[in-house]
Amino acid sequence: MTDLKLVIFDVDGTLVDSQGLIVASTTAAFEQIGMVAPSRDAIKSIVGLSLEEGMAVLVPEAGASEHVRLAEAYRSAYFEQREARGSAATSPFYEGAREVLDQLRADDWMLLAIATGKSKRGVDKLIEGHGLEGYFASAQCSDFHPSKPHPSMIETALSETGVDAANAVMVGDTTFDMDMAKAAGVKAIGVSWGYHDAATLNADVLIDSFAELPAAIQNLLGD
Numbered sequence: 001m002t003d004l005k006l007v008i009f010d011v012d013g014t015l016v017d018s019q020g021l022i023v024a025s026t027t028a029a030f031e032q033i034g035m036v037a038p039s040r041d042a043i044k045s046i047v048g049l050s051l052e053e054g055m056a057v058l059v060p061e062a063g064a065s066e067h068v069r070l071a072e073a074y075r076s077a078y079f080e081q082r083e084a085r086g087s088a089a090t091s092p093f094y095e096g097a098r099e100v101l102d103q104l105r106a107d108d109w110m111l112l113a114i115a116t117g118k119s120k121r122g123v124d125k126l127i128e129g130h131g132l133e134g135y136f137a138s139a140q141c142s143d144f145h146p147s148k149p150h151p152s153m154i155e156t157a158l159s160e161t162g163v164d165a166a167n168a169v170m171v172g173d174t175t176f177d178m179d180m181a182k183a184a185g186v187k188a189i190g191v192s193w194g195y196h197d198a199a200t201l202n203a204d205v206l207i208d209s210f211a212e213l214p215a216a217i218q219n220l221l222g223d
Helices: 019-032 040-045 051-058 064-085 097-105 120-130 152-161 175-184 210-221
Strands: 005-009 110-115 138-140 168-172 187-191 205-207
Touching (some): 005 152, 005 210, 019 040, 019 064, 040 051, 051 064, 097 110, 097 210, 110 152, 138 152, 152 168, 168 210, 205 210
Parallel strands (some): 005 110, 005 168, 110 138, 168 187, 187 205
């Protein structure tokens, strides 16, 4: 009998392009508490980390209380913009993402999951906004796990779905995603369109479009 396969997706920079929303929210957070906002490239570099850890990377000289204040200000700014414009507008799918999700979901031996630095509220809003209810057998987020690249999110997704690590793959755009996959003992597919330089991704396979994903999964996990 064919073993179940599990494809675990990062969200921001992999499934959806939320760069504009993330940069705007980070900038607003820094301005709100009277600090100079980081550059766009600096902000992109921390996408995938939990908010408090990301703020600590951006301003290591600040104290923990400032990192918490920045994270809370970010959440408020992000929420306001998302509520005003909607998830589909502020975090649109990358080209081909929805079609490939539909294709993979149609395979009876394939399960889908999410492992993201987003909050549970953010994940729920994204799923609702894009009509993805029922797509993911497991959805792991920053509310319940250590920040990437700790393997906790992937390990929990494997436990919830009953899939062995040898039959799972992580799809992501950052070094945090790839390192998390390695730590959890699953294969790693890097995408070149995300927020980290593709040359820095230590992926088992690197793809340049969603159209390449099904074949990459098959090559890594087999039939």
